[in-house]
Structures are given as structure tokens and as C-alpha cells.
Amino acid sequence: xxxxxxxxxxxxxxxxxxxxxxxxxxxxxxxxxxxxxxxxxxxxxxxxxxxxxxxxxxxxxxxxxxxxxxxxxxxxxxxxxxxxxxxxxxxxxxxxxxxxxxxxxxxxxxxxxxxxxxxxxxxxxxxxxxxxxxxxxxxxxxxxxxxxxxxxxxxx
Numbered sequence: 001x002x003x004x005x006x007x008x009x010x011x012x013x014x015x016x017x018x019x020x021x022x023x024x025x026x027x028x029x030x031x032x033x034x035x036x037x038x039x040x041x042x043x044x045x046x047x048x049x050x051x052x053x054x055x056x057x058x059x060x061x062x063x064x065x066x067x068x069x070x071x072x073x074x075x076x077x078x079x080x081x082x083x084x085x086x087x088x089x090x091x092x093x094x095x096x097x098x099x100x101x102x103x104x105x106x107x108x109x110x111x112x113x114x115x116x117x118x119x120x121x122x123x124x125x126x127x128x129x130x131x132x133x134x135x136x137x138x139x140x141x142x143x144x145x146x147x148x149x150x151x152x153x154x155x156x
Contacts, residue, residue, distance in 0.1 A: 074111035076112075078117050085102060
């Protein structure tokens with residue numbers, strides 16, 4: 001890679017993730033699969049795509065070729081409570097991935113990691129959580145991690 005031509009002070013700061021696009025073999029089947037595991041609202045729909053709302057972010061399901069090869073390439077979904085996710089994923093036809101986390105493969109080979117909101121640094125603004133009908137808080141560990149970055153007060 002070559003040298004950056006824009007000084008670091010003028011480079012845009014990454015702020016977050018707007019959306020994630022997944023290739024699925026069939027949008028209707030993908031909506032049914034993910035609907036058996038997660039509760040969600042459909043933001044929009046076209047003949048070859050669907051958009052799952054996540055408050056201020058979304059997942060785009062796009063018809064395309066499946067990628068069955070195994071890799072560590074994945075994305076992480078944050079849920080309010082992951083207690084039942086493992087069972088729901090298996091019942092929906094997902095293949096669980098061995099390891100220390102809750103990962104599974106959807107029918108199109110997309111690897112999904114599921115984490116609980118309270119346990120990770122990822123944070124939604126209170127008004128967005130309210131708009132989603134959620135009242136969530138962070139674990140002490142997650143609050144400490146955020147405090148180390150100057151993004152929260154230390155619990156105590």
C-alpha cells in the first residue's frame with residue numbers, strides 16, 4: 001500500500017455501521033429463516049431484496065450466490081437477550097459453529113455471531129432504544145471498557 005496523501009487530521013473518523021448486506025439464495029426464505037430466530041421489523045422490500053430494521057441501522061438481504069466455504073469472515077448481531085438464540089437457530093436450520101462464542105451459519109453460508117447488548121461496548125443512544133421499545137443497560141465490565149475510552153463513567 002502506498003503512503004496516505006491526506007494528513008491524518010483530515011481523514012474521516014469511522015463513526016459506526018449503517019448497514020450490512022448479505023447475499024442469500026432466496027429473500028423470502030431468508031426472511032423466514034431469520035424470522036424464526038429474531039424478532040424484527042421489515043423496513044422495505046424489492047423483488048430481489050429486503051431490509052431488516054435495527055433502529056438506526058439495517059441488514060439488507062440481497063439475492064445472490066451462496067458462499068458455502070468456511071472462513072472466519074462473519075458479522076456480529078447484538079440482541080437484548082441471547083438466552084434462546086442457540087435453540088432457535090438450530091430449530092430454524094442453522095449450523096452451529098464450534099468455539100467460545102455463539103456463532104452459526106445460515107443456509108447460505110453467512111457466519112453470524114450473536115452477542116448480548118449488556119456485555120459489549122456497542123451502544124445505542126437512549127432515544128433510539130426507546131423508539132425500539134427497549135430498556136437495556138450495560139454490564140459493569142462493558143461500562144469499565146467504555147470508561148477506559150472516555151465514553152462512560154466508571155460504575156460504582
